[in-house]
Amino acid sequence: MTDRIAVVGGGVGGVSVVAALRAGGFVGDVILIDEGEFPYDRPPLSKAYLAGDVDLKSIALQPPEWFDDHRVQLMAHSSVGALRPGLGVVELADGRSVRADKVVLATGGHALRPPIRGSARAGVHALRRAHDADRLRTALVPGSRLLIVGAGLVGAEVASTALYLGCQVTIVDPVVAPLAAVVGDEIASWLHGMHTAHGATVLRGVVESFQDSPDGITAVLSGAEPRVFDAVVLAVGMAPATALARDAGLTVDGGIVVDPMQVTSNPAVLAVGDVARPCAGGVLLHRSEHWEAAQHDAQRAAATILGVAPPAAGASWFWTDRYGTHVEVAGNLAGADEFASRGHRGEQPYACFGLRGGRVVGAVAVNDSASVRAARRMIDRGITVSAAELGDPSVDLRRLIKR
Amino acid sequence: MNARLPVSEGIRVAAVDDIPEGEGIVIVRSITGTDDDVALLRDDDGSVWALDNTCTHAEASLAEGWVEGGQVECPLHSSKFCLKTGAVDGLPATKDARPHRVEVRDGQVFLYPGERP
Numbered sequence: 001m002t003d004r005i006a007v008v009g010g011g012v013g014g015v016s017v018v019a020a021l022r023a024g025g026f027v028g029d030v031i032l033i034d035e036g037e038f039p040y041d042r043p044p045l046s047k048a049y050l051a052g053d054v055d056l057k058s059i060a061l062q063p064p065e066w067f068d069d070h071r072v073q074l075m076a077h078s079s080v081g082a083l084r085p086g087l088g089v090v091e092l093a094d095g096r097s098v099r100a101d102k103v104v105l106a107t108g109g110h111a112l113r114p115p116i117r118g119s120a121r122a123g124v125h126a127l128r129r130a131h132d133a134d135r136l137r138t139a140l141v142p143g144s145r146l147l148i149v150g151a152g153l154v155g156a157e158v159a160s161t162a163l164y165l166g167c168q169v170t171i172v173d174p175v176v177a178p179l180a181a182v183v184g185d186e187i188a189s190w191l192h193g194m195h196t197a198h199g200a201t202v203l204r205g206v207v208e209s210f211q212d213s214p215d216g217i218t219a220v221l222s223g224a225e226p227r228v229f230d231a232v233v234l235a236v237g238m239a240p241a242t243a244l245a246r247d248a249g250l251t252v253d254g255g256i257v258v259d260p261m262q263v264t265s266n267p268a269v270l271a272v273g274d275v276a277r278p279c280a281g282g283v284l285l286h287r288s289e290h291w292e293a294a295q296h297d298a299q300r301a302a303a304t305i306l307g308v309a310p311p312a313a314g315a316s317w318f319w320t321d322r323y324g325t326h327v328e329v330a331g332n333l334a335g336a337d338e339f340a341s342r343g344h345r346g347e348q349p350y351a352c353f354g355l356r357g358g359r360v361v362g363a364v365a366v367n368d369s370a371s372v373r374a375a376r377r378m379i380d381r382g383i384t385v386s387a388a389e390l391g392d393p394s395v396d397l398r399r400l401i402k403r
Numbered sequence: 404m405n406a407r408l409p410v411s412e413g414i415r416v417a418a419v420d421d422i423p424e425g426e427g428i429v430i431v432r433s434i435t436g437t438d439d440d441v442a443l444l445r446d447d448d449g450s451v452w453a454l455d456n457t458c459t460h461a462e463a464s465l466a467e468g469w470v471e472g473g474q475v476e477c478p479l480h481s482s483k484f485c486l487k488t489g490a491v492d493g494l495p496a497t498k499d500a501r502p503h504r505v506e507v508r509d510g511q512v513f514l515y516p517g518e519r520p
Contacts, residue, residue, distance in 0.1 A: 012494060015494075016494070041494070041495055043495075060497075061494065061495075061497070062497055063497055063498075066497070292481070295493075295494065317481070319479075319480065326479065369467060369468070369469075369478035369479070370467075370469065370478070373469040373476060373478075373481075374469075396423075398423075398424075398425045398426075402447075
């Protein structure tokens with residue numbers, strides 16, 4: 001019988017596990033172990049929190065009283081040293097131990113540090129936790145020269161925030177149009193082009209090394225003259241935090257391998273969120289690194305522990321903000337064989353739907369909330385639509401779903 | 404339409420037909436006398452509900468949200484709120500939205516600011 005659950009990691013995945021357990025009627029003990037002062041939401045770390053427009057308390061994932069109200073024992077400022085699933089114990093780094101019948105790992109990941117010579121120096125930042133953002137913010141003073149390595153979601157959002165704060169921003173990425181695999185070449189090019197339009201310098205290439213120079217950090221770039229910066233941000237992705245799992249003998253392969261119920265190779269241990277790598281029918285799938293996906297993992301994990309049917313899986317969704325523009329992506333445009341634009345790219349609102357066999361499989365929307373919400377429902381409900389209808393702004397998308 | 408009636412009578416704020424099913428409209432605070440603007444939201448069953456318009460998480464107008472099955476989904480980060488009680492269901496919002504009572508009489512929507520539905 002499961003009467004005591006320990007959840008390791010207080011990001012959106014971990015907090016959602018404990019919330020879903022209580023919402024599902026779990027009456028046993030729930031312990032949430034987190035390294036920070038309290039669980040907070042990470043998407044603002046590259047946006048409003050980095051800008052200094054909101055403080056840490058205002059991005060708390062739950063208000064302080066929530067944990068007591070839901071009988072969740074929050075062990076803050078605590079990190080786990082080892083899992084002992086055979087003994088039903090989680091050992092904390094400070095020597096304390098926590099008894100648990102089941103453990104849910106929601107350990108997320110670390111910012112990837114690429115093997116660039118000189119990248120360990122003080123002015124070279126990465127962004128993953130609140131204190132990373134605090135440290136980076138001190139470097140984002142007006143006029144400071146910032147190099148961002150990597151123009152994916154985090155790099156692009158940091159660029160937007162740094163320009164807002166008055167920095168001189170340079171972005172370097174080896175790819176012509178980052179995110180093309182997700183949103184298609186045309187929209188990816190347009191999104192990437194926003195950096196230049198808002199005053200950033202965009203370089204295509206890679207950084208070969210960082211060197212100290214009298215007035216900052218010199219970045220030696222492929223195919224360009226060396227340039228001097230006051231600070232550097234590495235935004236080249238994340239590495240899942242799998243050390244605990246590996247040390248406990250769980251199967252790890254580019255993430256903690258989990259089955260469709262979020263159970264790892266040890267039935268007493270589950271994993272959710274960025275750290276979990278799903279495996280279905282013997283096939284390893286990609287890890288998702290998105291905020292909502294972590295919540296869905298958490299709801300599945302809670303259902304597994306409670307012994308109830310998991311919630312239905314739906315189309316994936318994420319958002320990103322840059323230069324005051326809210327971009328949302330639902331489903332997967334890569335599988336589409338037909339596209340329909342609603343509005344004109346470069347103007348807002350704008351949405352592009354991808355269809356396959358007369359059904360929507362993905363959509364990207366720019367300041368167009370209703371279109372992406374309609375797209376998710378069309379995907380989830382398997383609605384048959386035509387590209388002509390989707391592209392006609394006089395057609396009410398809600399009616400296409402209801403007919 | 405803007406005339407302020409005694410609160411017990413409610414304030415006539417819109418015709419039901421002004422609000423498409425599944426959508427919402429904003430009634431500004433100068434009419435409602437509330438701290439926030441009010442979102443009049445029409446569920447897909449045709450019923451009309453009212454919540455404070457600003458999402459409790461970030462600057463977003465719930466009147467621009469997706470209304471369906473007794474909930475409104477925030478247009479920005481997709482937190483969902485119960486149309487009747489304002490109860491939040493899903494991060495990133497953690498606070499409930501404030502509900503207001505409405506009555507529909509002869510195709511007109513009357514708002515009772517601050518009264519619970």
